[in-house]
Every structure is written in structure tokens, then in C-alpha cells.
Amino acid sequence: MALESVPLTAGSIVAFFSKSAMFLVVLFLKLCYSTALYATLAEVNRRITVFRQGRRPILRALLLLPTVVLFCSAVLFALNFFRVVFGGVGAANLKALFNPADFIFVFLRVGFIFAAVVLGCALGIMTGRAVPLGRDRFGGLLYRNRGRYLGFWLFTFTLCGFFRILPWGFVTYWTIWLLVLAACIVTAAHWTLYGRCRSVLAAAGPGLPPGDPLDLSLGAPDAVVLSALLQSRGPLAPEGLGRALAQPDPSCLAHPAWTETCEILRNDPAARAEALQRLASRGLAAQSAGGWTAAGAASRLRAMGFSEKTASLTVKRGGNARTAILQRQGATALLVDPGPVTLTLRELPEGMDAVAALVESAEG
Amino acid sequence: MIEARLSLSEARWMLQLMNLEPSPDSPLRDPLGVVAEVPGGSSVETKLAEALTTRGLLLSGRRINPFAAAAMKWLAQPEVVWNLALFGRGGAEAVHLAFREGAAVECRREPSGLRLRFPLPESEAREWLTVQVEGDRRGA
Numbered sequence: 496m497a498l499e500s501v502p503l504t505a506g507s508i509v510a511f512f513s514k515s516a517m518f519l520v521v522l523f524l525k526l527c528y529s530t531a532l533y534a535t536l537a538e539v540n541r542r543i544t545v546f547r548q549g550r551r552p553i554l555r556a557l558l559l560l561p562t563v564v565l566f567c568s569a570v571l572f573a574l575n576f577f578r579v580v581f582g583g584v585g586a587a588n589l590k591a592l593f594n595p596a597d598f599i600f601v602f603l604r605v606g607f608i609f610a611a612v613v614l615g616c617a618l619g620i621m622t623g624r625a626v627p628l629g630r631d632r633f634g635g636l637l638y639r640n641r642g643r644y645l646g647f648w649l650f651t652f653t654l655c656g657f658f659r660i661l662p663w664g665f666v667t668y669w670t671i672w673l674l675v676l677a678a679c680i681v682t683a684a685h686w687t688l689y690g691r692c693r694s695v696l697a698a699a700g701p702g703l704p705p706g707d708p709l710d711l712s713l714g715a716p717d718a719v720v721l722s723a724l725l726q727s728r729g730p731l732a733p734e735g736l737g738r739a740l741a742q743p744d745p746s747c748l749a750h751p752a753w754t755e756t757c758e759i760l761r762n763d764p765a766a767r768a769e770a771l772q773r774l775a776s777r778g779l780a781a782q783s784a785g786g787w788t789a790a791g792a793a794s795r796l797r798a799m800g801f802s803e804k805t806a807s808l809t810v811k812r813g814g815n816a817r818t819a820i821l822q823r824q825g826a827t828a829l830l831v832d833p834g835p836v837t838l839t840l841r842e843l844p845e846g847m848d849a850v851a852a853l854v855e856s857a858e859g
Numbered sequence: 860m861i862e863a864r865l866s867l868s869e870a871r872w873m874l875q876l877m878n879l880e881p882s883p884d885s886p887l888r889d890p891l892g893v894v895a896e897v898p899g900g901s902s903v904e905t906k907l908a909e910a911l912t913t914r915g916l917l918l919s920g921r922r923i924n925p926f927a928a929a930a931m932k933w934l935a936q937p938e939v940v941w942n943l944a945l946f947g948r949g950g951a952e953a954v955h956l957a958f959r960e961g962a963a964v965e966c967r968r969e970p971s972g973l974r975l976r977f978p979l980p981e982s983e984a985r986e987w988l989t990v991q992v993e994g995d996r997r998g999a
């Protein structure tokens with residue numbers, strides 16, 4: 496019907512082809528944009544995965560992620576600026592805005608976006624403060640972050656990118672509002688985390704409390720179980736111990752043979768119970784109503800928290816290797832000899848040359 | 860003390876020139892295990908030769924600088940190796956000391972390859988270790 500009503504002239508044919516060419520160019524540009532958008536998303540997703548996998552995240556990563564998030568959000572916001580602030584009015588028709596009612600709507604829209612910024616920052620600070628942070632036994636950062644807010648941002652960003660391609664103005668407005676909220680949450684949470692990490696790293700450890708000098712010799716299963724007890728924040732029930740061994744303390748893995756021991760103990764409750772009984776008979780573990788905790792000399796180790804500096808020396812000679820580990824915290828020096836069968840842990844007397852002891856232990 | 864930085868390809872090619880293979884104890888065994896041999900007469904070889912010559916590690920006639928050659932030999936086939944890993948506020952750091960013929964070479968992995976420092980008399984190895992382990996305490 497429509498085609499029949501249009502007279503077929505040279506001008507109409509040129510107009511039809513020029514409009515078709517314009518349509519193809521715009522389609523091509525939108526495809527380029529969406530490809531670039533999803534490539535960026537893939538990169539962001541990769542970085543988030545790497546960030547989550549890192550057991551010891553670098554402080555720089557805590558700043559890098561919000562920078563990427565802010566940049567991507569700002570680009571998408573800038574692309575949607577007119578649609579979000581002025582509604583359906585295009586840049587060419589801005590003079591039509593000289594209407595007081597429209598001004599009110601523009602202020603309301605800007606106010607809503609501003610509310611997203613304030614709400615996002617508040618939620619971000621709360622999220623950043625809620626993430627558990629601590630030090631592992633070797634002084635590294637223990638950082639248990641599930642990063643769900645990053646997932647929220649990624650979802651919102653994808654949604655915005657999708658609706659950006661479509662012509663529905665009001666959906667764009669709400670998705671952009673969510674994007675601003677999510678970007679502010681991520682940024683504020685990471686800056687809060689960054690500040691907390693810096694203060695945790697700057698805090699000195701309590702050191703080894705006074706008591707009899709430590710001199711322990713443990714079999715591999717006992718060492719692995721004791722290590723899990725030392726790492727735990729509170730008493731560990733036998734089932735909880737099995738779960739704790741699923742993510743072993745790095746010190747358990749100082750000798751390759753112990754990885755296997757750790758795996759056996761994780762899957763064998765009887766072996767775990769035997770190891771706990773052996774530790775209890777030596778006064779190194781005690782059972783309370785809540786479960787098992789470190790006791791006696793082991794409780795001194797637990798109170799030490801982390802060692803500020805750890806040196807692991809492996810001496811290789813003629814195909815044989817032997818490792819010794821020196822853990823230092825203030826004036827305290829602990830020498831650990833993780834053999835394939837037994838672990839020896841010895842507190843060095845103050846004033847003793849700890850490096851010489853390390854070399855002697857590693858050279859056997 | 861001489862300090863030299865080598866990419867993994869350069870280290871691999873120097874060992875090829877010297878007909879050496881890293882022994883099981885060698886600190887070069889793991890990093891160079893993933894580097895392919897450099898084909899003789901290739902453009903890669905020419906580029907490596909130019910890069911090493913510019914830094915004085917390769918002399919005319921494709922002779923390796925004698926100091927660098929000794930360091931590579933000690934590293935590739937050491938009598939004793941100390942692998943030192945340091946953990947602390949700055950994260951983890953690994954450094955190797957390979958001993959042979961009464962001297963030692965220090966080898967560190969870097970993102971761009973290896974950093975070598977040599978020669979270190981064997982008698983000073985403990986002092987070296989003390990500086991590495993207690994560097995901060997001594998203000999080093």
C-alpha cells in the first residue's frame with residue numbers, strides 16, 4: 496500500500512538508497528559498539544576471576560578494579576547522557592526545553608541520579624567494612640571477599656549495554672540509574688577495602704607470648720591437624736576440621752608429602768580423630784563444648800598470630816633437597832624443619848644467630 | 860660484582876652455545892623448560908646475538924663473555940643450590956644461589972627473565988643470606 500502511494504521517481508530512489516545506506520552504517524556502528532562493549536565485559540570478567548582466585552591480592556588490584564568499573568560506567572553514562580537527563584529530547588531540540596515544567600523534570604532526573612550516587616557510596620562503604628580481613632601465618636593478607644557487588648555491577652552493565660542498543664528511552668533511564676548505583680557501590684567498597692588493607696598491613700603482630708620455649712616434633716598428620724587448629728578463629732568440631740582441611744594453611748604444604756596427608760585426613764574422620772587424640776595426649780589440643788582448640792604450647796603459637804617475616808631455605812645437593820623455615824616476629828624466631836615424615840618446630844633463644852641456625856638445619 | 864639481565868630466550872641460547880643442559884638441581888631448569896631451543900641461523904638467533912653483543916655479554920666470533928659463561932655454567936650445573944623464598948609484607952620473593960668451584964651466582968626471576976649477580980665467594984654466602992633474610996632489620 497505504502498509503496499504504491501509513493502511515486503517512483505529518480506529522487507525517491509536516491510532517497511531510498513541513501514536511507515538504506517544510512518541504516519546500514521548505523522547498524523554497523525551499533526554492532527561495533529556492542530562488540531567493543533562485550534569485549535570490555537569479557538576483560539572485566541577475566542580480571543574479576545583473577546582477582547577472586549588470588550589468595551593474596553595486591554593492594555594495586557583493589558584500586559585497579561574500581562578504576563576499570565568507573566571508566567566503563569562513565570563511558571556508558573556519557574553515551575546515554577541526553578537520554579537520561581533530557582528524556583526523549585535530542586540535542587538539536589534543546590530549545591524546546593524552555594518550558595518550566597520540563598526544567599522540573601530535568602532537575603528530578605538529575606536528583607534521582609544523585610540519589611543513586613549517595614546510596615551507592617553508603618552501601619559501598621558498608622560492604623567494604625563487612626568484608627573479613629586478616630593476616631595469614633606468614634604475614635600475608637587473608638581476604639575473604641565473595642565479590643557479589645562486582646557481579647551486580649557486571650549484570651547491570653550488561654543490561655545497560657543491551658538497552659543502549661534498543662530505542663526504549665525509559666528502560667535506559669532505569670538501567671543507567673542501577674549502573675550508577677552499582678559503580679558507586681564497587682568504587683566505595685574497594686576504596687574502603689584498600690584503606691582497611693593498608694591499616695591491617697601496617698599493624699604489628701602481638702608476637703609470641705611469654706612461656707616455656709617451644710620445642711615440638713610432630714608427625715605429618717598431627718602437624719596438618721594442628722595447623723588447621725591454629726588457623727581457626729574458634730573451636731573446631733570434627734566436621735569443621737574436615738572443612739578447614741579443604742583449604743589448608745600454606746604451611747601444611749611446605750612438604751609435598753603433606754598435601755597427600757592433608758587429603759587423606761580431609762576424607763577420613765577416623766584418621767582426624769586419631770590425630771586429635773595424639774595432640775590431646777601431648778597437651779597440644781583440648782576439647783571443649785564447642786569443639787577442638789589449640790592448648791598448651793600450641794596456644795602460644797596461636798596467640799602469635801602471624802610471623803612478620805618468613806624465610807624458607809631449600810638446599811639442593813646431588814639430587815637431594817632439604818628445607819628449613821625461619822619465622823620471625825619481633826625478637827621471636829621460630830625454626831621449622833618440615834621433613835617428609837616429621838615436623839620439628841623450635842623456638843630459638845634470644846641472641847642466637849637465626850640465619851646460621853637456618854643454614855645448619857637446611858644443610859642437615 | 861657483575862649484574863646482568865637476561866631474557867629466557869637469551870639464557871636458553873647461551874646454554875645452547877655452550878652445549879649445556881640444566882641439571883635437575885639447577886635454578887634454570889624450570890624457567891628454561893618452557894622455552895623452545897633457538898634454531899641455528901634463524902633471524903631470532905641474529906636478534907639474540909645483537910642484543911647480547913650490545914650488552915657486552917657476547918664477544919666477536921660468538922664467544923660468550925668469560926664471566927657470563929662461568930656464571931651460566933655454575934647456574935646450569937651447580938654443585939649446591941640454595942633456594943630462598945622470603946615472605947612478608949611485600950609479598951613473596953624467591954632468589955637462588957648456585958655454588959660451584961668455591962663461588963656462587965645469585966639468580967632471581969623477573970617478569971622479563973632472569974637477573975644474575977656474580978661472582979660471590981662461597982665464604983660470603985652466609986653474609987649474603989643474612990642480608991637477604993634480615994635486610995630490613997639492618998636498614999639495608
